[in-house]
Amino acid sequence: MDESVKYPGRLTRRSAFGLVAALLALPRHVAAAEPSEILVHKDPNCSCCTGWVRHLQSAGFAVTVRESTVLHLVRRRLGVPDDLAACHTAEASGYVPEGHVPAVAVRRLLETRPEAIGLAVPGMPVGSPGMERERAPAERYEVVLFGAKGRQTFMRFVGGEAVG
Missing domain, CATH: 3.40.30.10 (Glutaredoxin)
Structure with missing residues (x-):
């Protein structure tokens, strides 16, 4: 069973990896606060x-x-x-x-x-x-x-x- 079904709202490993990949794909100037x-x-x-x-x-x-x-x-x-x-x-x-x-x-x-x-x-x-x-x-x-x-x-x- 998928972890997100057992624990609604919980970040699964698969969704965490997807989130990290999406953040890394953002243009650098979007994340820059320098x-x-x-x-x-x-x-x-x-x-x-x-x-x-x-x-x-x-x-x-x-x-x-x-x-x-x-x-x-x-x-x-x-x-x-x-x-x-x-x-x-x-x-x-x-x-x-x-x-x-x-x-x-x-x-x-x-x-x-x-x-x-x-x-x-x-x-x-x-x-x-x-x-x-x-x-x-x-x-x-x-x-x-x-x-x-x-x-x-x-x-x-x-x-x-x-x-x-």
């Missing part, structure tokens, strides 16, 4: 860049920092338009986050994988990750998706909070 890796290129003297790195780390990203005084060359190599340039440039799973992009936007980019070069927050909006100021109100800003197909608003924020 932090995403981000390489940040920043000026060695920039404190707001350091704040953005801490923001990414606290959001679960594994961050490597490469200090450079020739960030314009890094941006050119990675395809960041001059008018979207900010104070630091990153590389994350084939994308380029430029400037003070909130971690939630980077995470969404990596999950949705749109056809683009990356995301940018031009300038240095007050209240964006790394640009927090105690006595200054947070600014409203857009995270721009950019690439060969042009540009579009990816997300909107006030400070570090996403808004409609």
